Amino acid sequence: MNAPDELAWRLFLQVNAAAPGVNNALFETWTSDSDTFQLNPAFPTGPSPIRPRPPVIPSGGQAVAAPGISRRKTRAAPLVIPLRPVPPKPDLTGEEVRRNRDAFDFIVKNKLYTVSGLKAAAGKSFSFPPTAIEIKAEWLPVEEIPAFMLNRIALADVPRQFHVNTAADGKQYGLIAMHIITKLVPNWTWDTFEHELNPARCDIIGCNDQFGMPAPGSTPANTSVWMGYGPCLKTEAVRALFASAKWDSAFEHYCLKGTQTDFSDRTGLAIRLGNSIAEKGFVQQSSCMTCHARAAWGPDGKKTSHDGFDENGPPLGAINLAWFWKFTGNPPIFVGMGGLTQTATSADFVWSVARCAYDDTATPPKIPCGEK
Numbered sequence: 001m002n003a004p005d006e007l008a009w010r011l012f013l014q015v016n017a018a019a020p021g022v023n024n025a026l027f028e029t030w031t032s033d034s035d036t037f038q039l040n041p042a043f044p045t046g047p048s049p050i051r052p053r054p055p056v057i058p059s060g061g062q063a064v065a066a067p068g069i070s071r072r073k074t075r076a077a078p079l080v081i082p083l084r085p086v087p088p089k090p091d092l093t094g095e096e097v098r099r100n101r102d103a104f105d106f107i108v109k110n111k112l113y114t115v116s117g118l119k120a121a122a123g124k125s126f127s128f129p130p131t132a133i134e135i136k137a138e139w140l141p142v143e144e145i146p147a148f149m150l151n152r153i154a155l156a157d158v159p160r161q162f163h164v165n166t167a168a169d170g171k172q173y174g175l176i177a178m179h180i181i182t183k184l185v186p187n188w189t190w191d192t193f194e195h196e197l198n199p200a201r202c203d204i205i206g207c208n209d210q211f212g213m214p215a216p217g218s219t220p221a222n223t224s225v226w227m228g229y230g231p232c233l234k235t236e237a238v239r240a241l242f243a244s245a246k247w248d249s250a251f252e253h254y255c256l257k258g259t260q261t262d263f264s265d266r267t268g269l270a271i272r273l274g275n276s277i278a279e280k281g282f283v284q285q286s287s288c289m290t291c292h293a294r295a296a297w298g299p300d301g302k303k304t305s306h307d308g309f310d311e312n313g314p315p316l317g318a319i320n321l322a323w324f325w326k327f328t329g330n331p332p333i334f335v336g337m338g339g340l341t342q343t344a345t346s347a348d349f350v351w352s353v354a355r356c357a358y359d360d361t362a363t364p365p366k367i368p369c370g371e372k
């Protein structure tokens, strides 16, 4: 908690260490959402090729109505600072979530992979083990990379500067961004990395890394967006870590954009952190911890919000008790008071649990995250 940026880099080395399989990093041998959330969850026994799928989070930060909540007549004002020039269309970014064995075993042991399992678990309290690690990786087909990176790299140089691997569809993809979370602290550690050539890497909210970036440890946002920032300079400390790493040396071309350790600062300002790829279009309205704190399911075993978004867009700051409780009467509100009922169960910050559970209550059963 006192050195979150150093921890983030150590985790980056850990999850990206070389692993069995052609050009595999350790995280690529872990289990994906599609392997986890099915009737018979399976942890891969050998290399399991990546299967990037289209992004889930509503991009552009559009305010959306939560299920069961009707849209107000006056629509919320757009929250987005438009990106100019706009990123290339169509958006070919592919995403994949992977989790380590301890995170997977926890989900299986507690039967959090089916909707009937979530129904049975409603009202209970869950906490993943301290050794749980989950990542979300953002991939781009290799041939798309030069244009996306404003032609600041030639196609032939992509494999040296990007971690590249072959997906299940036989196509080559390059890693452009990565989220890492671990349960080392009760509310998880929140880290996000970007490739140094990502054109919007530090846009709007800047970049902040007190360990890997030379003083002052931050890069202010460009006054215009989507212009690029050039290579990220590295401290001796992070270089020493790199020297000890056994990995695809292309990983040295990634930068820690920032870490989040709390919901708000000591003056009540909401802490924001968002990745220019994963939270594209709403980095200025992104709080990893707040949106993930909203990952929850109702008595029916279904998620209780539209992936964290509501009419005001993504949530910021402290957890809102109305996401989890209904009450009659007047504050103060406390556990044990009359008229307080729990309406949602926390997924311990893990969105996949709330939105990917295999729906065995539907006929035929539905696999919300079953891209194979």
Ligand code: HEC
Binding pocket: 055, 056, 057, 095, 097, 098, 134, 135, 136, 179, 180, 181, 190, 191, 192, 273, 274, 275, 279, 285, 286, 287, 288, 289, 291, 292, 307, 308, 309, 314, 315, 349, 350, 351, 352, 353, 355
């Ligand atoms: C507005 C909501 C929102 C914000 C903000 C957000 N996420 Fe997520 N995140 C999601 C949703 C929804 C998923 C599941 C769908 C998917 O895989 O994209 C997810 C998936 C993940 C996963 C895979 C494990 C899981 O929970 O399913 C990780 C790791 C992750 N996010 C990290 C981060 C980090 C780090 C940040 C901040 C830099 C962040 N997220 C910001 C909504 C959000």
